[in-house]
Amino acid sequence: MSSIRLYTVVFVALSALTTVQFALESILLDELYGFTMAVILTISTVKAGAVGAWYMHLIDEPRAITYIVIAGALGVVALTAGAAYSVT
Amino acid sequence: MSGLPPKSSVKRWLVTTNHKDIGILYLLTSLFFLIGAGVLALLIRVQWLPGGSVLTGAEYNQVVTAHGLLMVFWFLSPFAFAFANYFVPLQIGAEDLAFPRLNAMSYWLYLFSGLAMVTSFFQGGTHQGGWTLYAPLNVPAFVPRVAEIGETTAVIGLALFVTSVTLGSVNFLTTIYRMRADGLRMRDVPLFSLSILLTVWMMLFAFAALLAASILLGSDHLLGTQYFLSESGGSLLWTHLFWFFGHPEVYIVFFPALGALAEIVQTFSGRRLVGRKWFIIAMALVTIQSFIVWMHHMFLTAINLPIKTVFMVTTIGISLPFDLMVFALIYTMIKGKVRWTTPFLFALGALLFFIIGGITGVFLGAIVLDYQFRGTYWVVAHFHYVMASGAVALIGALYYWYPKMTGKMYNQFLGKAHFVLAFIGFNMLYFPMFIVWETPRRYSDYSSQVVWEVPFTDFAIVDAGFTVFHQIATVGAFLFAASFLIMFYNLVKSLYSDRTVEESPWAYTGSAEWATDSPPPLENFPGKPTFANGRLNFLTGTEATDGGVEVMEADRSEPATDGGVASQVEELPDHSHDADHASWWPLLLSAGLLVTALGLSGLEQSYVLWPFVLSVPVFVAAVGVVGARRYVASNPEVSGSTTTHKLLVLGSVPLLAGLLAAFHAQHGIVDGFTEANRYFFVALGGLVYTVYAFVAMGYESFEVPEPELNEAWPFEGVTNTKLGMWLFLGSDIILFGALVGSYVFIRFQSGWQDWWHDAGLPEAAHQVLPGLINTYLLLASSFTVVLALAYARRGHKRGTMTFLGLTFLGALGFLANKAYEWNEFINHEGWTQTSDVMGSTFFLSTGIHAAHVIIGMVIVVFLFSRASEGAYWGEDEDAHTIEYFGLYWHFVDIVWLFLFPMFYIL
Numbered sequence A: 001m002s003s004i005r006l007y008t009v010v011f012v013a014l015s016a017l018t019t020v021q022f023a024l025e026s027i028l029l030d031e032l033y034g035f036t037m038a039v040i041l042t043i044s045t046v047k048a049g050a051v052g053a054w055y056m057h058l059i060d061e062p063r064a065i066t067y068i069v070i071a072g073a074l075g076v077v078a079l080t081a082g083a084a085y086s087v088t
Numbered sequence B: 001m002s003g004l005p006p007k008s009s010v011k012r013w014l015v016t017t018n019h020k021d022i023g024i025l026y027l028l029t030s031l032f033f034l035i036g037a038g039v040l041a042l043l044i045r046v047q048w049l050p051g052g053s054v055l056t057g058a059e060y061n062q063v064v065t066a067h068g069l070l071m072v073f074w075f076l077s078p079f080a081f082a083f084a085n086y087f088v089p090l091q092i093g094a095e096d097l098a099f100p101r102l103n104a105m106s107y108w109l110y111l112f113s114g115l116a117m118v119t120s121f122f123q124g125g126t127h128q129g130g131w132t133l134y135a136p137l138n139v140p141a142f143v144p145r146v147a148e149i150g151e152t153t154a155v156i157g158l159a160l161f162v163t164s165v166t167l168g169s170v171n172f173l174t175t176i177y178r179m180r181a182d183g184l185r186m187r188d189v190p191l192f193s194l195s196i197l198l199t200v201w202m203m204l205f206a207f208a209a210l211l212a213a214s215i216l217l218g219s220d221h222l223l224g225t226q227y228f229l230s231e232s233g234g235s236l237l238w239t240h241l242f243w244f245f246g247h248p249e250v251y252i253v254f255f256p257a258l259g260a261l262a263e264i265v266q267t268f269s270g271r272r273l274v275g276r277k278w279f280i281i282a283m284a285l286v287t288i289q290s291f292i293v294w295m296h297h298m299f300l301t302a303i304n305l306p307i308k309t310v311f312m313v314t315t316i317g318i319s320l321p322f323d324l325m326v327f328a329l330i331y332t333m334i335k336g337k338v339r340w341t342t343p344f345l346f347a348l349g350a351l352l353f354f355i356i357g358g359i360t361g362v363f364l365g366a367i368v369l370d371y372q373f374r375g376t377y378w379v380v381a382h383f384h385y386v387m388a389s390g391a392v393a394l395i396g397a398l399y400y401w402y403p404k405m406t407g408k409m410y411n412q413f414l415g416k417a418h419f420v421l422a423f424i425g426f427n428m429l430y431f432p433m434f435i436v437w438e439t440p441r442r443y444s445d446y447s448s449q450v451v452w453e454v455p456f457t458d459f460a461i462v463d464a465g466f467t468v469f470h471q472i473a474t475v476g477a478f479l480f481a482a483s484f485l486i487m488f489y490n491l492v493k494s495l496y497s498d499r500t501v502e503e504s505p506w507a508y509t510g511s512a513e514w515a516t517d518s519p520p521p522l523e524n525f526p527g528k529p530t531f532a533n534g535r536l537n538f539l540t541g542t543e544a545t546d547g548g549v550e551v552m553e554a555d556r557s558e559p560a561t562d563g564g565v566a567s568q569v570e571e572l573p574d575h576s577h578d579a580d581h582a583s584w585w586p587l588l589l590s591a592g593l594l595v596t597a598l599g600l601s602g603l604e605q606s607y608v609l610w611p612f613v614l615s616v617p618v619f620v621a622a623v624g625v626v627g628a629r630r631y632v633a634s635n636p637e638v639s640g641s642t643t644t645h646k647l648l649v650l651g652s653v654p655l656l657a658g659l660l661a662a663f664h665a666q667h668g669i670v671d672g673f674t675e676a677n678r679y680f681f682v683a684l685g686g687l688v689y690t691v692y693a694f695v696a697m698g699y700e701s702f703e704v705p706e707p708e709l710n711e712a713w714p715f716e717g718v719t720n721t722k723l724g725m726w727l728f729l730g731s732d733i734i735l736f737g738a739l740v741g742s743y744v745f746i747r748f749q750s751g752w753q754d755w756w757h758d759a760g761l762p763e764a765a766h767q768v769l770p771g772l773i774n775t776y777l778l779l780a781s782s783f784t785v786v787l788a789l790a791y792a793r794r795g796h797k798r799g800t801m802t803f804l805g806l807t808f809l810g811a812l813g814f815l816a817n818k819a820y821e822w823n824e825f826i827n828h829e830g831w832t833q834t835s836d837v838m839g840s841t842f843f844l845s846t847g848i849h850a851a852h853v854i855i856g857m858v859i860v861v862f863l864f865s866r867a868s869e870g871a872y873w874g875e876d877e878d879a880h881t882i883e884y885f886g887l888y889w890h891f892v893d894i895v896w897l898f899l900f901p902m903f904y905i906l
Ligand code: HEM
Pocket: B132, B250, B251, B253, B254, B296, B297, B315, B316, B318, B319, B322, B357, B358, B361, B362, B363, B364, B365, B366, B370, B373, B374, B375, B379, B382, B383, B386, B387, B390
């Protein structure tokens, strides 16, 4: 039952990280907005990565599948960052 | 269903899922739209004759807009995909596309979306703002009430078209990556198929951005959100979203033409493309670069100078690989021995047009020049040279492949006459536009408003020079159009002639489609194609027949696979054809979507009824399935999901009849139906039928053998379905990314930290807690899905069902919590999606996500029901279903992982 243990560990970690995000909001966000925001978004990215890697089994699939995901993510970053920068 | 009726039967064309049939359907349909859009073009020219005012201003705008939309979306790309459908499987040695039923659905959605577009004309008028649909010009606040429904239909029709394109992209990508014949390496795939591969990559990502844009625009129309009305960058938002799609789109329409050009030039120069490897690398580069040049369409907007400069540089950068490709083509002609056939003439003409169009495009890419050129006929001339160059190249492709598709040869003299007339007409039509480039692009009456300043003097000539040139253009337009009459005559006449062709009418053809009969048989080849020893051979279980064409020679140094066709038939353990080729559901499902779309177009007043729109069809589908299964259970001699499917087929007829009857009876049954209510029932009926057809399609047993003995680099080790699923998710990343990105953009523009403060919502009402609870719930439901999968793998029925059930409950909890939260906002705080742009982004983003959760729940119900029948264990393909569903569900979870901080924490 090792896969089930792995899934459980991932679930616990995901929930813990969510709690950390919540805690950061209540403790730090008001004082250090930019920094805290960066940390919170990074945590979300890590969580998404964990879901992708273990629940969607990306680590077991051919690497090329991961590249599809990365390509899509890069597209989103290009669009959002480019658009936001264009109005600074 | 499996048997395919003969080609003379109408039914065949309604149920077929074979790629060659679908290619023919695409071809005929796209030519139909070409004629329609061409007539609109002639109307534009007639309007411009002296005193030739046949249209009002508003009508003129509609005609121009519809001409552009129809040509770009419903003619040019689908025309290219007629050939892609027909020839990609042939060129790579496959029997069909990876997902034949999906392919049929792409076609029907394409046809129906086009019909929706045409319908919009008759609903008080179609869209008027040009093919770029610049918002907020066209949101309800600025559109006369009568035209509102047609406007919306055009937008929804576009969204349907995007759906078709996305399904098609996933299909072609999976096919080209995973179904190449043994020994056919990626780099050896013929250039046309390679160009299609790169095209569908661009489509997969670019069209997702257009889908996001049209969802937002549709929502501004139907739900009263304020994305594009927003003063914080609403209009810029549209240009960003549209052109992030729009620039890749111009290569999407051109790349297939480029691939066809390369094939034609190779064949009729009798040699392999010079610098073939670099040609491919250049195409791949352009594919990537196409996503980072979009702001060259925005030089005259409020974006800052540094970013304009960056995009000027990337734009000049993207023209470089094109230079390489053009020189490769020219050099191939010089080094080879050219034969001046009809297809070659068209290819050469297209190349010439492309050179002119490309060079004038580089002018536009320079910021200072664009300050002058923007909004003038320079742009019109530029993009007609490049886009119509693509069309001309594809007409060349039609002449090139017509003998293969029909088995008949056409009259060469008439073909060349067509070319000469088209060439003259084309240049007469578009070249004068460069000369009188100062004509404003969007006027319906240019004559009195144009001033031609004589350089370096104080003189200004009013009108004069323009009229002459525009009259020349009008004559050119009619010549160009008339030249197509020759083509239609020639091709139709030849169909009934006795000039039959064998495998290949052309010498020096290199790719595999020429090594089989014309037209090819249902299973494409006389045996299983293989390139294992560098040349094409057929492996077969039956006797060896010589089905080959001549052997390629012509100075090819490598043992090429895009080249050398030898014919030799070897032994293979019997490969029987048990694939299915026919299904009604793609047609029926697409029809359901069309009806839904038409209903939605007039629904803007009655959105409070939407929960019914979503829940009733699910209910009906469930009743259908349960009824069918009861019946099967009480008749033990019949059994299994095949029978359930048969009963669902039977049920579809009375259901359809009932819906139609209800539509007609509407007026009589209930008094006081408002306009909006009527549309509501159309939408509801359409959706009921769509969901029903979707479920029934799930029950249909449709055999598509997984390919064996194939090249599948770099995707060995996954199934076709899994790859398809991931590709679909790849495009969904762009879709959701663009939705969230739009929120980020507007919030950034309006001042990030003041956002919630500016919302018409008490500060205290914006809380983290509801989001936090929902995050836990959704994570838990992801966890239970993987557990369900783990138990299914172990053959543990109870465990599987338990965890599927828990998943459903988790999702239900999520929705309940959301409903509570929304209720607070809407009914107690009075804060809705129409209140302000904060409300618009909040309700739409989380609402679309919630809709995905609901769709997921429907699938869970379906899985639960099949699991109770004992469906998901064992080794067959079926056992993977839970895994594929899991991919979707986890993706929905991941989206929420970002919505949570974006909307609840920050
Ligand atoms: C090296 C090649 C190219 C360059 C540098 C280039 C550059 C540009 C630029 C800068 C514009 C914006 C002009 C303006 O609105 O002020 C433009 C417009 C346009 N280009 Fe190109 N282009 C190139 C090739 C193509 C190709 C291959 C196509 C299509 C097959 C194409 C289709 C279009 C279209 C449709 C527009 C007009 C969009 C509108 O309606 O505003 N271009 N081009």
